[in-house]
Amino acid sequence: MRRLRAGVDAALGWLLAVLMGAGVANVVWQVFSRYVLRSPCSYTEELARYLLIWVGLLGAAYGAGRGMHLAIDLVPSRLAGPARRRLDAALALAVLAFALAVMVWGGGRLVWMTLVLGQRSAAMGVPLGYVYLALPVSGALMAFYAAAAVAGCPPPEAPRPDEAPPPLGVPRPGAPSATAGPGRATRD
Numbered sequence: 001m002r003r004l005r006a007g008v009d010a011a012l013g014w015l016l017a018v019l020m021g022a023g024v025a026n027v028v029w030q031v032f033s034r035y036v037l038r039s040p041c042s043y044t045e046e047l048a049r050y051l052l053i054w055v056g057l058l059g060a061a062y063g064a065g066r067g068m069h070l071a072i073d074l075v076p077s078r079l080a081g082p083a084r085r086r087l088d089a090a091l092a093l094a095v096l097a098f099a100l101a102v103m104v105w106g107g108g109r110l111v112w113m114t115l116v117l118g119q120r121s122a123a124m125g126v127p128l129g130y131v132y133l134a135l136p137v138s139g140a141l142m143a144f145y146a147a148a149a150v151a152g153c154p155p156p157e158a159p160r161p162d163e164a165p166p167p168l169g170v171p172r173p174g175a176p177s178a179t180a181g182p183g184r185a186t187r188d
Contacts, residue, residue, distance in 0.1 A: 004148075016062060104143060107139055
């Protein structure tokens with residue numbers, strides 16, 4: 001399971017890098033064609049919007065899979081051992097249920113409806129179902145990561161509670177002061 005997870009992480013990371021690179025190139029072309037050539041492209045704004053949708057949703061799945069998502073850890077930080085593992089499993093099951101019910105099933109219905117109705121984008125003429133496909137794809141990835149967590153394969157870089165960084169402004173024990181430098185004495 002760890003190898004599969006690492007492979008999905010790597011593939012998703014590369015896909016996100018390619019999509020972000022394409023987005024940057026698209027916006028650079030948009031600015032160049034508008035201000036230098038004085039003839040703006042008709043599709044660049046719409047393409048930038050659709051790339052942002054894909055990067056945002058796939059990036060959310062990647063962040064959730066790597067344990068980098070925003071979380072309120074008031075209760076988990078106070079638990080240890082079996083109680084912490086049970087809470088982590090319950091949270092992963094909740095994420096799994098949400099990802100499957102809302103993102104995969106609901107997003108799949110949205111994709112199906114827009115493809116059946118034949119809705120197309122205004123500038124590029126792309127079927128909008130392909131744009132909305134980002135929702136079930138990212139939901140499936142989140143469900144995969146949640147299922148892996150339930151199966152006992154946590155994110156590779158998930159911080160352990162005993163290794164959590166100190167709050168902002170509080171130095172780590174033994175760390176040099178922010179004012180320390182070569183030849184400077186500190187009063188810490």
